[in-house]
Amino acid sequence: xxxIDGVDAVTDADFDHEVLGAGLPVLVEFTAxxxxxxxxxxxxxxxxxxxxxxxxxxxxxDVDSNPEVTARYGVLAxxxxxxxxxxxxxxxxxxxRPKRKLLQELEEVV
Numbered sequence: 706x707x708x709i710d711g712v713d714a715v716t717d718a719d720f721d722h723e724v725l726g727a728g729l730p731v732l733v734e735f736t737a738x739x740x741x742x743x744x745x746x747x748x749x750x751x752x753x754x755x756x757x758x759x760x761x762x763x764x765x766x767d768v769d770s771n772p773e774v775t776a777r778y779g780v781l782a783x784x785x786x787x788x789x790x791x792x793x794x795x796x797x798x799x800x801x802r803p804k805r806k807l808l809q810e811l812e813e814v815v
Contacts, residue, residue: 706738706767709747711754715764717773725792727762730815733787734765735775740783742801749804753811761815788814 706714715723715733724731734750736743754763768775768783778787778794788796788811796814798807 706765706770707736707744707747709754709765710751711758712750712763712765715766715771715774717771720766720771720774723764724789727789729760729762730788730790730795731762731764732811733789734763735768735778735780735783735785735787736765737768737783743784746784746801749802749807752804753807756808757811757815761811790814 712734713723724733732750732753734743734746750763750765753761757763766774768780780787782799784799784801786798786807787794796810798810802810
């Protein structure tokens, strides 16, 4: 998995606790090692995680090693970004995007 500063990895085993049980909104990147756009998105997610610390938790989930959560939310394309609030998915975005655009899209849910 692509290691991103400030972004923790979650798994099928701890997803419910780390994401659904979080006190903050959580941005989950569904990612894979073979995904080029996921690598492009890594510095954007690192910057967003730093800037939004205390307002938004940012995590990543490797789809190849965590098929249960991937299937539960119907994720078919990488990267898929999903925002969860109070245990429910409230926004889903597919594909890499620049930081400015991602922050704009997050404004309505964070």
